[in-house]
Amino acid sequence: MTDSVKRRREEEAADGENGVAVSEQGSDTAPGFPLSEMSVRRVLRESARDKTVFLHGQVNSASGDGTDAVVILEKTPFQEENISELLKKHTKLQLQMTNDIYSTYRLYLPPELNEIKTTVVYPATEKHLQKYLRQEVYLIQETAEDYKNITLPFIQSQSFSIQWVYNILEKKAEADRVVYENPDPANGFILIPDLKWDQKQLDDLYLIAICHCRGIKSLRDLTAEHLPLLRNMAQEGKEAIVKRYGIPGSQLRVYLHYQPSYYHLHVHFTALSYDAPGCSVERAHLLSDVIDNLELDSQYYQKRTLTFALRADEPLLKKCQEAGRV
Numbered sequence: 001m002t003d004s005v006k007r008r009r010e011e012e013a014a015d016g017e018n019g020v021a022v023s024e025q026g027s028d029t030a031p032g033f034p035l036s037e038m039s040v041r042r043v044l045r046e047s048a049r050d051k052t053v054f055l056h057g058q059v060n061s062a063s064g065d066g067t068d069a070v071v072i073l074e075k076t077p078f079q080e081e082n083i084s085e086l087l088k089k090h091t092k093l094q095l096q097m098t099n100d101i102y103s104t105y106r107l108y109l110p111p112e113l114n115e116i117k118t119t120v121v122y123p124a125t126e127k128h129l130q131k132y133l134r135q136e137v138y139l140i141q142e143t144a145e146d147y148k149n150i151t152l153p154f155i156q157s158q159s160f161s162i163q164w165v166y167n168i169l170e171k172k173a174e175a176d177r178v179v180y181e182n183p184d185p186a187n188g189f190i191l192i193p194d195l196k197w198d199q200k201q202l203d204d205l206y207l208i209a210i211c212h213c214r215g216i217k218s219l220r221d222l223t224a225e226h227l228p229l230l231r232n233m234a235q236e237g238k239e240a241i242v243k244r245y246g247i248p249g250s251q252l253r254v255y256l257h258y259q260p261s262y263y264h265l266h267v268h269f270t271a272l273s274y275d276a277p278g279c280s281v282e283r284a285h286l287l288s289d290v291i292d293n294l295e296l297d298s299q300y301y302q303k304r305t306l307t308f309a310l311r312a313d314e315p316l317l318k319k320c321q322e323a324g325r326v
């Protein structure tokens with residue numbers, strides 16, 4: 001762990017209570033979500049490799065029909081500086097099998113060394129439940145025409161709430177988590193750890209840069225006019241990350257998603273050594289390549305066919321099928 005990460009963690013520990021809507025709560029009895037009252041309806045998805053499980057839960061009301069929630073449980077990577085503590089403070093080491101020089105055990109730990117990262121969407125809509133349900137995926141090749149006739153009207157017809165994005169930009173939520181800000185309304189942005197990253201170890205570093213300017217929906221809207229914004233995000237974002245976390249730009253994967261999961265322009269910064277979710281070739285567009293393409297041709301992303309995957313249940317896939325494009 002770098003000194004700056006250590007320092008920040010100590011600051012956070014000292015902070016205690018804070019007045020923002022979405023923030024880290026270090027207390028034993030965190031307010032908000034009644035986890036022990038929740039019943040598990042079904043497992044939406046699980047991954048032995050990622051050590052995650054996505055649950056559809058219901059918080060029981062008196063009448064019996066509860067409010068839906070999505071709860072994501074995840075075992076997090078080891079923190080190097082904690083390992084000797086784990087070995088020293090374990091409560092039990094139970095032998096499983098032994099054979100020659102080989103043996104396996106179950107190591108039991110005190111609760112504070114055995115936490116599980118928990119992400120809650122509550123109340124969750126049917127859309128949230130669908131999003132996490134495992135589905136088959138199909139590749140779409142979206143031409144400029146397809147974007148104009150199918151995708152754009154679809155995006156405009158949807159009422160995806162991005163209130164959480166505006167909360168970050170307006171400092172109504174997560175204000176204490178902001179790593180860097182360029183406050184310029186046209187060419188500025190906020191750099192903040194993504195929800196997916198608990199900031200406990202640098203192995204799975206994941207930050208997002210959200211631009212202040214509203215109305216840039218995605219990669220498709222970008223023209224040479226946005227180059228100053230994109231260059232700021234690339235350069236200042238990397239500078240802020242090396243300063244705070246000690247990871248140089250040459251060890252970061254900096255990219256945009258197409259399709260994005262929310263239609264307000266944002267850039268992902270992940271550790272190059274981390275196989276981050278969503279960094280596959282059918283979704284990620286390196287920011288440096290995006291900048292270069294726009295330098296070559298201002299209308300590059302209005303002209304190009306863009307390929308991406310859609311899940312079987314996504315309404316956009318249905319629209320593409322109706323138009324005979326799948």
Ligand code: DD3
Pocket residue numbers: 022119121164174192193194195196208261262
């Ligand atoms: C989201 C994409 C969105 C469920 C889940 C996540 N980073 C966020 C709210 C606050 C955030 C994010 C939507 C939602 Cl688990 C539905 O992500 C967020 N804050 N990605 C940060 N810092």
